[in-house]
Amino acid sequence: MKPINTDTEEEIKKAKRRALAVLALFPLSFLTLLAYGIYWGFFDMSHLPKQELLTAVDSPDGAYTVKAYLCNAGATTAYAVLGELHFNKVNKKPKNIYWNYREEHAKIEWIDPDTVVINGQRLKVPGQSYDYRKN
Known part of the structure; x- marks a missing residue:
């Protein structure tokens, strides 16, 4: 069995962090759009x-x-x-x-x-x- 290179381990960790950051942005973006939609639909005075x-x-x-x-x-x-x-x-x-x-x-x-x-x-x-x- 061949040992994993430390550079490869570091690249895997970086890739996992990037993937986690991207996945965390989806719920945040969804909540932001939802909040704006509620404001636009129910409280924005320009649509009265x-x-x-x-x-x-x-x-x-x-x-x-x-x-x-x-x-x-x-x-x-x-x-x-x-x-x-x-x-x-x-x-x-x-x-x-x-x-x-x-x-x-x-x-x-x-x-x-x-x-x-x-x-x-x-x-x-x-x-x-x-x-x-x-x-």
């Missing part, structure tokens, strides 16, 4: 439905417009209000900034050019948003 336009109010300086939509998901759910921020002076896509369940009306008031109150929720735009599922 908009149906009937309730009102649209411009900011005092005309830089923004907030449009409020009434959303109806069917007979077994209550109405919801979606508030969408439109950028009037910059070419950007609209941003959902307000989402509240069990509401049918939208009262929008601008406090200053960057602060809006939607149904009692004060938001500093464009950075802040309100989502009843998170607050």
Whole structure:
């Protein structure tokens, strides 16, 4: 019986470590994709439905417009209000900034050019948003 070369033993150990590292990445990748899928499907505000336009109010300086939509998901759910921020002076896509369940009306008031109150929720735009599922 021929003894195994120490270089060969070291190569086998390295190959086992690489294989173990690759195998450990599969569950980690799967969990990461699963977590992102749950966030995208249930919490990402960019996929909310908009149906009937309730009102649209411009900011005092005309830089923004907030449009409020009434959303109806069917007979077994209550109405919801979606508030969408439109950028009037910059070419950007609209941003959902307000989402509240069990509401049918939208009262929008601008406090200053960057602060809006939607149904009692004060938001500093464009950075802040309100989502009843998170607050």
